[in-house]
Amino acid sequence: MPELPEVETVCQGMACVLEGRTIMEVVLRRENLRAAFPVTLKETLENQTVTHIKRRAKYILLYTTDHHIMIVHLGMSGKILLIPPAQNYDVQKHDHLILSFEDGGKMILNDARRFGMVMLANESDIETHKALKLLGPEPLGNHFSAQSLYESLRNKKTTIKAALMDQRLVAGLGNIYVCESLFYAGIHPQRRGDTVTETESEKLVQAIRDVLGKAIAVGGSTLKDYRHADGSLGYFQHQFAVYNKEGKTCPRCSNVIDQCTIQRIVQNGRSTFYCARTQE
Numbered sequence: 001m002p003e004l005p006e007v008e009t010v011c012q013g014m015a016c017v018l019e020g021r022t023i024m025e026v027v028l029r030r031e032n033l034r035a036a037f038p039v040t041l042k043e044t045l046e047n048q049t050v051t052h053i054k055r056r057a058k059y060i061l062l063y064t065t066d067h068h069i070m071i072v073h074l075g076m077s078g079k080i081l082l083i084p085p086a087q088n089y090d091v092q093k094h095d096h097l098i099l100s101f102e103d104g105g106k107m108i109l110n111d112a113r114r115f116g117m118v119m120l121a122n123e124s125d126i127e128t129h130k131a132l133k134l135l136g137p138e139p140l141g142n143h144f145s146a147q148s149l150y151e152s153l154r155n156k157k158t159t160i161k162a163a164l165m166d167q168r169l170v171a172g173l174g175n176i177y178v179c180e181s182l183f184y185a186g187i188h189p190q191r192r193g194d195t196v197t198e199t200e201s202e203k204l205v206q207a208i209r210d211v212l213g214k215a216i217a218v219g220g221s222t223l224k225d226y227r228h229a230d231g232s233l234g235y236f237q238h239q240f241a242v243y244n245k246e247g248k249t250c251p252r253c254s255n256v257i258d259q260c261t262i263q264r265i266v267q268n269g270r271s272t273f274y275c276a277r278t279q280e
């Protein structure tokens with residue numbers, strides 16, 4: 001599943017290639033993904049120029065000259081492919097939405113499992129759009145701080161893991177980056193949210209920014225190569241400290257004690273990976 005760093009990488013790749021280009025044709029190859037495509041998608045986007053691309057949480061926002069926004073969520077398996085103007089391209093089975101540009105280039109949304117979504121909004125009411133209005137602050141933005149996190153956790157009876165997964169508290173964090181951030185902050189995933197101290201909130205915000213920032217940097221470095229695979233953006237190999245590392249030597253304790261291995265527990269139906277020695 002694409003997480004925030006993948007979506008950010010996709011947005012950066014789309015921004016490089018699509019900004020300033022005009023959409024000549026919109027082809028829908030089916031009526032729906034998780035939900036129906038907007039019925040006005042074709043008439044709204046055709047003959048519009050892409051002004052800019054932004055990310056909000058795990059949504060891709062494509063802005064056009066007449067102040068409409070196409071909102072794309074990649075779901076479980078969605079991919080954005082950018083096909084250069086001169087390249088022949090055979091449409092694939094799961095290519096559901098194809099934007100063709102004036103120079104012959106294409107942007108394709110391919111989604112094998114069809115949990116993705118495409119919506120439309122007006123620029124003037126994007127903040128109140130149903131997909132975005134309940135989202136908390138961006139984890140890399142100025143509205144997310146140790147103080148704001150500490151205050152949001154004051155009345156959280158749920159675990160810190162569940163609190164960080166709650167998109168209203170902070171937007172765009174998924175299972176992987178929550179596990180990694182709690183590890184680097186030294187906080188046990190089963191701690192109740194309201195027991196997290198101000199100092200721990202500071203460590204946690206720093207850890208979240210670090211793990212996301214590093215992953216985005218890795219993603220960015222893959223963008224220059226996007227043409228030599230299938231044109232798809234944003235999927236790349238990660239090095240995780242704890243995620244999916246059950247039974248592996250703990251990277252924090254490997255110099256201290258060789259018996260510390262990464263533990264796995266299940267919380268709200270999702271695996272959590274952590275170091276039982278240093279996460280308190």
Ligand SMILES: [Zn+2]
Nearest residue numbers: 250253260275
């Ligand atoms: Zn350890």
